[in-house]
Amino acid sequence: MKRILKRNGEKNVQEILIPKQVDIETTSYCNLKCKYCPSLSKDANVQHMELKLFKSIIDRVDFKTTIVPWLNGEPLMHPDYAEMIKYITARDLPCYITTNGTIWNEELFQHITDDTSCYQIIFSLDGIWDKKSQSIEKARPGSDRKQIKENIERFMALHLKKDSRMNIALKICRRGQDYEEIENYIAYWLKQGIDYVCVGSALVDDKTEGMRIYPCQYSDNNFMVIKSDGRVALCA
Numbered sequence: 001m002k003r004i005l006k007r008n009g010e011k012n013v014q015e016i017l018i019p020k021q022v023d024i025e026t027t028s029y030c031n032l033k034c035k036y037c038p039s040l041s042k043d044a045n046v047q048h049m050e051l052k053l054f055k056s057i058i059d060r061v062d063f064k065t066t067i068v069p070w071l072n073g074e075p076l077m078h079p080d081y082a083e084m085i086k087y088i089t090a091r092d093l094p095c096y097i098t099t100n101g102t103i104w105n106e107e108l109f110q111h112i113t114d115d116t117s118c119y120q121i122i123f124s125l126d127g128i129w130d131k132k133s134q135s136i137e138k139a140r141p142g143s144d145r146k147q148i149k150e151n152i153e154r155f156m157a158l159h160l161k162k163d164s165r166m167n168i169a170l171k172i173c174r175r176g177q178d179y180e181e182i183e184n185y186i187a188y189w190l191k192q193g194i195d196y197v198c199v200g201s202a203l204v205d206d207k208t209e210g211m212r213i214y215p216c217q218y219s220d221n222n223f224m225v226i227k228s229d230g231r232v233a234l235c236a
Helices: 002-008 013-017 051-059 081-090 106-112 135-139 145-161 179-191
Strands: 021-024 066-068 095-099 118-124 167-174 196-201 223-226
Touching: 021 051, 051 081, 066 095, 081 095, 081 106, 081 118, 106 118, 106 145, 118 145, 135 145, 145 167, 167 179, 179 196
Parallel strands: 021 066, 021 223, 095 118, 118 167, 167 196
Antiparallel strands: none
């Protein structure tokens, strides 16, 4: 047990039992078909989490943790997503949002750019606006780069206007592209005033669509995963 505590950095057994992060699948619906997304599996159960269920989950969080109201799907597709985020921030629980940038939600964006416990928004986008590059469409079929560009720039303008303290991040996934492409991506977005750029690893690739090529790190990092039907899962 001492070895486990030392490996994970916890001081006692009680800390191991408390999840450092609670990931909630608010919806498994998505408007894109990203080739490296495990949720492309034909066996995936597609549904929105009921608002009542979501609130009951948040009501039970009586420990220090971060809420991530996103898993597998595009969260802004949920009709009650703005209300969900407001419910989290009313409890003063730290949270962050991840989106593919295809949807504009005025109520949500006005709220999170206020001084709330929602401290970050991550736009997942695999490419920049170079007309010669098809990285965005290739990696995320169904993407409308014009709409995504408009939404991100509009959010950045709102963020600046309100002098918001929340962080804005962009995320790209390694999927076998040239290192130079990733470097150009990082350089471009940092010049736009983004707080930071995240480079992740694709969980699947074109040859293993719907199957993971990397092990899940959720259990090792004490993450709690709750699916849209309320089931607690071992992995995302």
